[in-house]
Amino acid sequence: MASPTFVIIGAGLAGAKAAEALREKGFDGQIVLLGDEHHRPYERPPLSKDVLTGKAERESAFVHPESWYADHDIDLRLGTQVTAIDRAAHEVVLGDGSRIGYAKLLLATGAEPRALPGAQDTLQLRRFGDTEQLRQVLETGSRLAVVGAGWIGLEVAAAARQAGLEVTVLEALELPLLPALGREAARVFADLHTAHGVDLRLGVQVAEAGPDGVSLVGGTRIDADAVLVGIGAVPNTALAEAAGLTVDNGIRVDAHLRTSDPDIFAAGDVANADHPFLGRPIRVEHWANALNQPAVAAAGMLGQDETYDELPYFFTDQYDLGMEYLGHNAGYDRVVFRGDVEAREFIAFWLREGKVVAGMNVNVWDVTDPIKALIRSGGTVDVDRLVDVSVPLAEVGTERAATPA
Known part of the structure; x- marks a missing residue:
């Protein structure tokens, strides 16, 4: 009996892992x-x-050495x-009309940058080619306009300022990162x-954007050598939708990363x-x-019973600020800070009904394990001890809600 074929659509980090x-x-x-x-994952x-x-160097971003795919008998088709x-x-x-049969299929199709209506010849940041274009701007330009004060927009703004460019960031909301952080x-x-000298313009609406600047609703014009649009991403679901999968x-x-079709799985951004x-x-x-979900999807494809329950995690580096975030703060009712916010050396905790649901450490390191433990404990926390830097995080402790008789 021939060995089964597993197909993975999407040769990014999730597909490679x-x-x-x-x-x-x-x-x-x-x-x-x-x-x-045309680049390997x-x-x-x-x-x-x-x-x-x-x-x-660019080489540092590749998931595996070039020889890894042949060495592990992976049919990588770029x-x-x-x-x-x-x-x-x-x-x-496939695009040439050929077909590949599968016993199990994994969709790791990721997401694409959200388009800005009225924008022409602007930059985005999703692929290697985008980075190369943007690096050219940082090396030769003097003014950059960034539409969108999300993670990508702010990281690029920081890089541009450190390269000596004048930077204007345009954001429709009243604060940057408002949906993510509150x-x-x-x-x-x-x-x-x-x-750090960024011209941060909040609560503004973009009317038009082109290669030499941005026009705002109301007539204000921001001239620039290049414009980067970073207003979020849209999951690549077209294949799944056309195939009748639930989207x-x-x-x-x-939780096993199985779609509405038992032989099709999905992982990563999508x-x-x-x-x-x-x-x-x-x-x-x-x-x-994208790093951790694929192992669970692979287990499911092999008929093994694994679930994905890792807490959401992300990180950023901007100027001299390094940050890690754990958890999910939806529905929080209170934020407390431990440490020195003005010096940007602190941990922020999001609480809901007295329980820690998310934590963000800023220029404070080696604390993700106790933050994760506080979130997973599921109990109410003593806020006074939580914000007291003299109390080790691992000793803050929680109280579980009493179980009804």
Whole structure:
């Protein structure tokens, strides 16, 4: 009997880690890894961090050495478009009309930058080519306009300021990172960029954007040598939708990362996954999900019973600020700070009904384990001890709610 073929659509970090996990878990059948780019799988955080700033070479972003795929018998096909999934035939259809049969299929199609209406010839940051264009601007330009004060926009703004450019950041909301962090913690990043000379314009609407600047609603004009648009991303669900899979803010999957078709899985930015600990589906567009989810998807493809319950995690580096975030702050009712917010050496905690639901450490290190433990404890916390820097985080402790008789 012929060995089964597993197909992975999407040759980014999630796709590459899924192929790796399948081999590590003993799968000896054929693995076909399909990517529409002409580069082998790479990680995206360096594109807005060390590769962009020149602190690291492009080679450092690749997930595996070039020889790894052949060494592990991975059929890596780059520059390959997948146009359809034929669920009835268990085949994927390629752009040249050829078909590949699959026993199990993983969708790791990621997300694409959200388009800005009225924008022409602006920059974005998602792929290697984007980073190369932006590096050219940092090396030769003098003025950069950034539309969107999210993570990508602010990281690029920091890189541009450190390269000596004048930077204007335009944001429709009243604070940067407001959806992600809420008002209390978002102010930290507004102050950070203002302190480093960024012209941060909040509550503004863009009318037009082009290669030489941005026009705002109301007539204000910001001239620039280049314009970067970073207003979020949209999950690449077209293949899944056309195939009749359940799609809702991404491809809906269960805690095993299985879609509405038992032979098709999804992982990474595109997956809106049931989360056993959070008790709700969540789609996270961050590196940690693309790194860690594929092992669970691989287990499911092999008929093993694993679930994904890692807490959402992301990080950023901007100027002299380094940050890690853990948890999910939806529905929080209080934010407290431990440490010195003005000096930007602190931990922020988001609480809901007295329980820690998320934590963010800023220039304070080696604290992710106790933060994670506080979140997972599920109990109410003594806030006075939580914010007291003299009390080790591991000793803060929580009280579980009394169980009804």
